[in-house]
Amino acid sequence: MFDQVEGQVRSSVEWLRLLVEALGALVIAAGVVVVVVALLRQLLTRRDSSFVPIRLAFARYLTLALELQLAADILSTSVAPTWERIGKLAAIAVIRTALNYFLGKELKDEQASEAPALKREPGQAGRA
Structure with a gap:
């Protein structure tokens, strides 16, 4: 009976992992569309404008997708935690956390540099 329950839990976690991975991919796809x-x-409207707001919007989608992919990796490792899988998870977590950190830092820096420009151009603040 224990083996049957364990099998059902593993199966459920694998389905959840697949769902979380798919959500991460959908978030990236939505970001690309945006x-x-x-x-x-x-x-089509203004050729001399900055691409920074567009980059910031896409960075937000990528940050969320990275979090979802890391969650999927954690789920995957929780099902069958071998030392090899734990090592791979640790490496992936470090890489994704570093990417997320630097992406977040760039977002903050870009927002800080854009804020004075938006204050100087009050009519431009509402446009994306």
Whole structure:
């Protein structure tokens, strides 16, 4: 009976992992759609504008996707925690955490540099 329950738990966690990975991919796809629409809108309306707001929007999608992918990796390791899988998870977690940290840092830096420009151009603040 214990083996049957363990098998059901493993199966459920694998399905959850797959769902979380799919959500991460969907978040990236949604970010790409948002970026393409914003780029087209910008190219059709104003050519001399900065791409920073578009980059910031895409970075937010990537940050969320990285968190979801890390969660999927944690789920995957929780099902069958061998030392090899734990080592791979640790390496992936370090890499993704570093990417997320630097992406977040870049977001903050870009937002800080954009804030004075938006204050100087009050009519430009509402446009994306």
